[in-house]
Amino acid sequence: MRQLSLRLRSILLAIILLALFVPFTVVILDDAYTESLTQAKMSELRLMNLGLLSAFELDGEVPFMPEILYEEQLNLPGSGYLGVIVFRDKVIWQSASALEYTFLPPQINVAVGNELFIENHSPRFDEAAEFFVYAFTAEFASSSNFEPVRFYIFNDKALFEQERNTFVTTTWQWIFTLCIVLLIFIAIGINVILQPVRKLIEEISLTSSGQKSKLEARYPVEFDSLKQSINGLLQTEAAQRTRYKNSLGDLAHSLKTPLAVASGNKNLPLEVSEALAQINRIIQRQLKRATAGSSGWQNPIAILPILHKLADAMDKVYQEKALTIEFDIPPNTSFKGDETDLMELCGNLLDNACKAAKSHITVSANLNDNWLTIHFEDDGPGIPEDKKLRLLERGARLDTYAEGQGIGMAIVADLVSIYEGRLLVQDSTLGGAHIIVQFPHHVPIAS
Known part of the structure; x- marks a missing residue:
């Protein structure tokens, strides 16, 4: 399995960290904002309650409240703020904003001089909704004694939740945008950080191909x-x-x-x-x-020109046979090794093919999966199955060819072994032998 690049690993790590960090950040911000809003709401309702307390009067046994209050929200129906006063366990007053409701004394008892703030309350007048409640109990002098009077401010939480949801949505949008920007900057930063690495890889590749003798660039x-x-x-x-x-x-x-x-x-x-x-x-x-063998630091050798030279020489040597030698090799196909080794290897194989061929020889090559494969085929008598393995033995000769076959193939086998390649002997579709040589072809590392 191919390993992930450093750039991709770094970006994936950044994405994982952001995926873990962002939800926690939003939750923390949501909690902090909700707590801040709740504290502000308690302060607001406390001030309203104090407004009711300051406006309330008890004349003997008769309570009194003005028709218009200083707090505008308590004067406007539908404002979401409701004011209630309870005296002697009866609702003696409710704000103009609460005209659409019928109140019973709330089941919220607070000792005289104390306050109570409730964040989630479903009152009896509207059990389907959630309200904030601020309650305070004060004592007023009646004609005979001091009596407790309970003041309540109810506030519908719908507007509060709407404001909180707006904050959370906006926070998610901005943090998501910031994450995208951050990932872009991380990608740019990684690209800048890895620039010397790419430069080093490129210079090593040039050195490997023989274009440079040593590393000369400046690095961190x-x-x-x-x-x-x-x-x-x-x-x-x-x-x-x-x-x-x-x-x-x-x-x-x-x-x-x-x-x-x-x-x-x-x-x-x-x-x-x-x-x-x-x-x-x-x-x-x-x-x-x-x-023989490749040093690993030399220029790739083009195969086609070498084979053309060898074919011209074979035409002269085997002129009486009038052989046709065809090539099916892409022009950019190259051999990573020594030119003399390639000449000797291909020369031996082509010479053997010319000895065996009746009239036709084909040489083809391809580069797949970092392996260079060269095929030599002829239309001669072929090689018997029981002699294919023996052909690769040192100095072994077969009657298939007139002369020199054994030592030539042994040299080929040695060269293939030195380059850590593979040598195969098969039957050709032309009717004769099909010799295949394969060499590992390590391409330059991509930057």
């Missing part, structure tokens, strides 16, 4: 050690490869002269001469094998 201090390590690795790899090739070259020259002298002795028995020739071939082959 956190990347200095990484840059130095990569440059050190590149220098070490290049130095080791050069030293290895030079050592092998020296070895080849050291062995060449003694072998030439020994082989030039005409008095040697035939068996010794053949053994020396075999030793020479083994040395050359092993030297070639040791220096």
